[in-house]
Amino acid sequence: MFHEMPVRTRRRSELVDITADIQAIVERSGVKDGLCHLFVPHTTAAITINEKADPDVRRDIGETLSKMVPEGGGYLHAEGNSDAHVKSTLVGVSAFVPVRDGDIVLGTWQAVFFCEFDGPRTRSCLVRVMNTG
Amino acid sequence: MFHEMPVRTRRRSELVDITADIQAIVERSGVKDGLCHLFVPHTTAAITINEKADPDVRRDIGETLSKMVPEGGGYLHAEGNSDAHVKSTLVGVSAFVPVRDGDIVLGTWQAVFFCEFDGPRTRSCLVRVMNTG
Amino acid sequence: MFHEMPVRTRRRSELVDITADIQAIVERSGVKDGLCHLFVPHTTAAITINEKADPDVRRDIGETLSKMVPEGGGYLHAEGNSDAHVKSTLVGVSAFVPVRDGDIVLGTWQAVFFCEFDGPRTRSCLVRVMNTG
Numbered sequence: 001m002f003h004e005m006p007v008r009t010r011r012r013s014e015l016v017d018i019t020a021d022i023q024a025i026v027e028r029s030g031v032k033d034g035l036c037h038l039f040v041p042h043t044t045a046a047i048t049i050n051e052k053a054d055p056d057v058r059r060d061i062g063e064t065l066s067k068m069v070p071e072g073g074g075y076l077h078a079e080g081n082s083d084a085h086v087k088s089t090l091v092g093v094s095a096f097v098p099v100r101d102g103d104i105v106l107g108t109w110q111a112v113f114f115c116e117f118d119g120p121r122t123r124s125c126l127v128r129v130m131n132t133g
Numbered sequence: 134m135f136h137e138m139p140v141r142t143r144r145r146s147e148l149v150d151i152t153a154d155i156q157a158i159v160e161r162s163g164v165k166d167g168l169c170h171l172f173v174p175h176t177t178a179a180i181t182i183n184e185k186a187d188p189d190v191r192r193d194i195g196e197t198l199s200k201m202v203p204e205g206g207g208y209l210h211a212e213g214n215s216d217a218h219v220k221s222t223l224v225g226v227s228a229f230v231p232v233r234d235g236d237i238v239l240g241t242w243q244a245v246f247f248c249e250f251d252g253p254r255t256r257s258c259l260v261r262v263m264n265t266g
Numbered sequence: 267m268f269h270e271m272p273v274r275t276r277r278r279s280e281l282v283d284i285t286a287d288i289q290a291i292v293e294r295s296g297v298k299d300g301l302c303h304l305f306v307p308h309t310t311a312a313i314t315i316n317e318k319a320d321p322d323v324r325r326d327i328g329e330t331l332s333k334m335v336p337e338g339g340g341y342l343h344a345e346g347n348s349d350a351h352v353k354s355t356l357v358g359v360s361a362f363v364p365v366r367d368g369d370i371v372l373g374t375w376q377a378v379f380f381c382e383f384d385g386p387r388t389r390s391c392l393v394r395v396m397n398t399g
Contacts, residue, residue: 001398002299002366033135035170035261037301039364041373043317048222051176056209057218063209064202064219069330076322076329085323086330089314093376094362096227098172098259100135105259107174110226126364126371128301130398132134132263166268168303168394181355184309189342190351196342197335197352229360231305231392233268238392240307243359265267265396 001029003127009119013066015048015058019111022097022127023104029129036097036104039126044084044118046091047125052111065090065117084117091115099129134162136260142252146199148181148191152244155230155260156237162262169230169237172259177217177251179224180258185244198223198250217250224248232262267295269393275385279332281314281324285377288363288393289370295395302363302370305392310350310384312357313391318377331356331383350383357381365395 003025007016026036040047051057065087075082097112098105106112114125136158140149159169173180184190198220208215230245231238239245247258269291273282292302306313317323331353341348363378364371372378380391 002364035263037362037364039362039371041371041376043315043323043373043375049176049226050218050222054210054212056211057176057215060208060210060215061219061222064206064215067206068201068334073330073333075326077320077326078322079320082323082326082330085316086327089316089327090223090356092225092358093315096170096172096229096362098135098170098261105172105174107176109176110174128364128398130301132261168396182309182359183351183355187343187345189344190309190348193341193343193348194352194355197339197348200339201334223356225358229303229305229362231268231303231394238305238307240309242309243307265394 001129005125005127007114007123007125009116009121012119013062014116015113017111018114022112025127026099026104026129031099031129031131032102034099034130034132036099037128038095040093042123044081044088045123046088046093046115047095048091048113048115049110051109053109081118087117134262138258138260140247140256140258142249142254145252146195147249148246150244151247155245158260159232159237159262164232164262164264165235167232167263167265169232170261171228173226175256177214177221178256179221179226179248180228181224181246181248182243184242186242214251220250267395271391271393273380273389273391275382275387278385279328280382281379283377284380288378291393292365292370292395297365297395297397298368300365300396300398302365303394304361306359308389310347310354311389312354312359312381313361314357314379314381315376317375319375347384353383
């Protein structure tokens with residue numbers, strides 16, 4: 001029930017749709033009613049649920065976050081990626097998706113996005129599917 | 134145990150106190166010790182837990198978010214509600230409230246707020262009460 | 267399984283590493299595989315998971331939040347701590363940490379931080395360790 005899913009990112013800042021992978025893990029788990037917990041074990045990445053229909057939405061999210069938290073912003077941390085750490089805390093490293101009748105439950109326009117803020121890298125996302133009875 | 138709760142919003146941006154509805158669903162569930170999971174199946178709304186005593190706090194939250202993420206901010210997405218999508222990702226579409234002795238557990242000043250960022254609309258919030266043994 | 271953990275903060279704005287306390291509570295719970303839920307019952311504090319190695323990262327997070335949400339920002343709420351309420355909603359009052367083989371599971375650089383935004387105060391964090399089977 002505890003799955004480590006690799007996620008390959010291709011740019012410094014990017015939202016990657018991982019909905020199909022989550023659905024496949026939930027199906028294999030055999031859990032019918034419960035919750036799927038997603039956890040990002042990184043400090044410069046995050047996870048969010050937002051619109052999938054128009055790819056411009058995910059670009060607007062990424063660019064607005066970069067306006068709010070500029071890359072070179074007079075930070076103390078010497079590695080030059082403090083902006084990515086701040087974005088990770090703003091968006092959060094955990095998400096939950098309801099599971100009903102063996103499927104993930106999302107709104108019509110929703111998808112699950114892995115948020116890369118300091119890529120490109122090979123990342124991972126920990127997934128656990130829980131039966132809630 | 135899986136409940137779809139309607140939420141009616143009346144303005145474009147608004148925080149609606151849904152604490153009493155959550156408490157009623159928890160009572161009806163019969164769960165004594167566990168967690169209540171709230172999930173917003175929308176991409177321009179969110180959920181947060183913050184102060185209920187002074188209504189000015191929720192107004193300050195809404196207005197500060199609007200200063201950080203302006204409505205007309207040079208976005209790519211053509212529908213004119215990119216600000217609402219970004220706010221949804223910043224605040225988040227999921228929340229959990231502890232349940233103890235059949236009641237939700239919140240701090241003295243806390244309430245659960247449905248956050249509308251692109252209303253007015255009829256929205257919904259998915260609620261699941263889990264027994265954690 | 268429901269633990270109220272005190273947290274002492276020493277400045278107005280501060281990120282306090284509570285990872286060791288969480289790990290101790292998980293060990294005492296006897297839960298081998300599951301999730302640890304952390305809930306902050308305050309409206310001017312929050313919880314996040316971010317980098318522990320370089321203390322400058324947590325300072326950058328605190329200072330960047332203060333630039334985004336200034337302390338004196340023309341708020342309605344008369345208590346002078348609206349910035350702390352907004353930060354609490356941006357960062358969030360809940361976090362989950364996976365538990366595997368009796369230990370919390372975090373990435374190499376991750377730690378759990380209690381975020382004080384209106385201290386110094388004696389705060390608390392509610393902790394529940396759940397068996398997910």
